[in-house]
Amino acid sequence: MRRRDFFKSSVGAGIAAGAALSMGGYQKLWASSPVPPGYDMVAVMGGTPEAMFDLAIQEMGGIGAFVKKGQKVLVKPNIGWDVIPELAANTNPGLVKRIIEHCFKAGAKEVYVFDHTCDNWVNTYKNSGIEKAAKAAGAKVVPAASENYYQLIEIPGGVKLKSAKVHEVLLETDVFINVPILKDHNSTRMTACLKNNMGLVWDRGYWHSNNLHQCIADYALYEKKPALNVIDCYNVMVKHGPQGVSKEDVVQMKSLILTTDWVAGDAAAAKMLNIEPSRIDYIPIAHKMGLGNMNLDSLNIKRLKM
């Protein structure tokens, strides 16, 4: 019953509208889960990305709470840049691999991995180490560098972004697991959960030229939401993001954040970078639109050290 307590407290905290909306979303999401997870967020510190995920997902009730037998799963890391894993511009390949393994263990029929890369996709998939890691775990690594792979969807309620072309794999899969890496970002100051969605769509230029922050929040309205967000904070690019220049940009934080609320995830991620979440415009916008809860104090967060 902690969930209800949480919502009650949220309402009490004076964000009635937002909470009500988000509750609608959550009920739909968890209605099918056999074991409702106990926490809104699990944060782990001090282990390898793989070990931290193992622990965090166990605290969340196991991957079986999110992935059921026979389902098709999309694991969507950030594979934006043609950069080696040590420079932390892309999600840790070991983490991606471990998540895929968990999915298959839970009986997933198929696991897909893709990202609409910023750099040349062939090199980026390869040099990020993610293609190899994902294939080793048995996932299908799908190209995303041609408009042909994208289909038009509507975003009812979007203020600036009312429609977008999203990758067909997002539409064809049953479960969406969002696996961003936390990074500094030159323009939005931070990238994690919500901004990782820019790799799901074809026309990013539209977002950039039509109020980027509003578009990032608007996209989160789209009905196909992640069942789980896994924020890779093992190696964190704290400046010169999102691409980075050299290893001086990276600080080892050895952390991982697991959450079902991507606005909360982004708020926690911002704090990891020592930025007030309200300073990152899309976070308060998304919060006000009821897409999640940026007030971490009102959430049930499990913090663990390894």
Place this chain on the structure above:
Amino acid sequence: MTSSFLRKFRIGFSVVVLLCFVFIFVDYRSLIPESYKNYLLFLQFIPSLIKFLDLKTLAAGGFMVVLLLTLLSGRTYCSFLCPLGITQDLFSRIGGRIKKRFKRFGFRKPFTIVRYTLLAATLAVAIIWGIYLVTLLDPYSIFGRSVTYFVKPVVLLLNNLFSGILGKLDNYALSHIQIKGFELVAYSIPAAFLLLVGLLSVIKGRLYCNMICPVGTLLGLVSKISVFRIKFNVSKCTRCGRCSVVCKSSCIDFLNYRVDVSRCVDCFNCISTCPDKAMSYGVVSLKKSGHKTDESKRKFVAQSVLMLFGLSQYAKAQEKKVPVPTSESTVKENKTFPVCPPGAGSFADFTKDCIACSLCITACPNQVLQPSLKQYGIAGLMQPVMNYHKSFCTYNCVVCTEVCPTYALKPLELEAKKLTQLGKVIFIKDNCIVKTEKTACGACSEACPTKAVYMIPYEGNLVIPETNQDICIGCGHCEFACPTVPYKAIFVDGNPVHLAAKKPENVESEMKTPVEFPF
């Protein structure tokens, strides 16, 4: 040798060569390592010659091998190694199906004036002015362009068809590829030449090689003193004329038992067709035939060379002037200079040596290399230019510099390339979303691999781009990523001479590994 083995060997060998060449020009998945491509390109006459003039090392001495081969065996290069020659044999074969052979071939007098004029013109223009005519007429380049412009798109379309079908079956082994940069103007010259070569070969066999091709004419001159030749055995010959009928070069004058070695491409069709085994390929007999000099011929060649002086001056006048940077425009991007590919060194060096074979265009994984239209002036038509509206140059890539057969693009180590400045970034604040819309963007800075484009505080919570040209390498990712239309708010202005960019400096972050969660 009188057996038909020679012809079969020639066909087998040339088919393999042709397939290899087609493959390297349609290799959109970069399956073939660059070093293998270089092996194949080593013996291409014109690329090797240009590379040699540049490097002056025997590593680029493929053309010498060809010359020696020609001295020894005649124009075997044209039948065994020239991809355009082999393609013409293929067309000719198709032509043979349509039209009966005897109507097409048979002995004809050589187009002496035309072929020597074109050879002299090509040489003269190349020496006096530049590579322009070589670019147009070099058989390897014509072949490369034909395949890149007309075969590769078909291969890509097929790839996309199959990738679509496989995708429906949940298989992503093939990926859909968007075809960028289909410019009709750039296609006109390759189309015209493909048509010309195609038609001539379908109707008249090797007429292109013996009338227009400067390489063919040059090797023809050399083969006049070649050791191995096609010979008549007069005692066996019944003058049936079958050899002449199958001769693609129309160079067998069977009534006089003569083969015009300057036109013979050693296809050996005559040998295998001769019912009396009267034709053979072997060492030339020492008996010297009378030789007379044709004075009028020489005069003509001299005159044509002179005429070309004038012509080249005319073309020079058409050449694009090297523009001086003008004051920055506030709305329209004002590119004062096109961006030459990495490894070019300078605009002058590059355009001097590039024969527009388009191998780099086809090899570029980002499709940022596009045939130029007027960027380099009319003389540089079809030479590759960086098109940052279509794509950008991948930071971790030097493929174009590795495949160039003429050294117009010189090999660059990756670390050197990352510090080679092809052009400089220019920011047009008045076009920028942050200023005009008062919303966040930063697409340019995000894309910049060196952070030559970075963000500084602007009004309120906003940040706006700022540039540092010292560390800009001119890759064009910012220009490509900039979402403003029709004019970009940031662009790269080409460097006429590529410069060294400063290495981006970076300092350790003040942030430390956390001990506790900050939330």
